[in-house]
Amino acid sequence: MRRAQNIVGLGLVIVVLCGVFGLWLWGKPRSTVAVPPASSAPSHVVQTFAQALNDRDFSAAKDLVIGDRVGVDSKWWDLHGPRVEDLQILKTGAVTTGAQCGSEAAVAWKKCVQVRTEATFKHVKGVTNANKPDHERWTYYLVRNTGSERWRILDWGKG
Secondary structure, eight states: OHHHHHHHHHHHHHHHHHHHHHHHHHHSOSSOOOOOOTTSOHHHHHHHHHHHHHTTOHHHHHHTBOTTSSOOOOOTTOSSOOEEEEEEEEEEOOOBOGGGSSOGGGTTOSEEEEEEEEEEEESOTTTSBTTBOEEEEEEEEEEESSTTSOOEEEEEEEO
16 A cells, blocks of 8 residues: 555655646747847847747846836746737837937937837737737837937837
């Protein structure tokens, strides 16, 4: 009887460990996404951001964002990480000052640019309703102070 309990207990431990290992395999980055250099176009930064989310490289996605206005708070254990699919760059605006950019968050920045896109969003907090993907137009606001700094996403919104 005692031996049967030990076998059942060991079996349960193995099942739990396999589940945790499977979750870890599912949640780890699919690939490492390189953060674009300062010479990259703002549209390339947006494309790289979407690729980082889709490849579950959340640390690279966070490196492309300033602050917490853009919702990249997923961790490896999130089964359904945010995805930006079918991304199309519709227009990259002219570089302006932060005060002229169209985002209140950008006022303090010397350089700002809007990148207008269209994409399908899946599992993005504050964008999609539960698991229903939304295909819509979306604007990213990228900022920097000097040409030697990388463009980073400060804000985003419908538009």
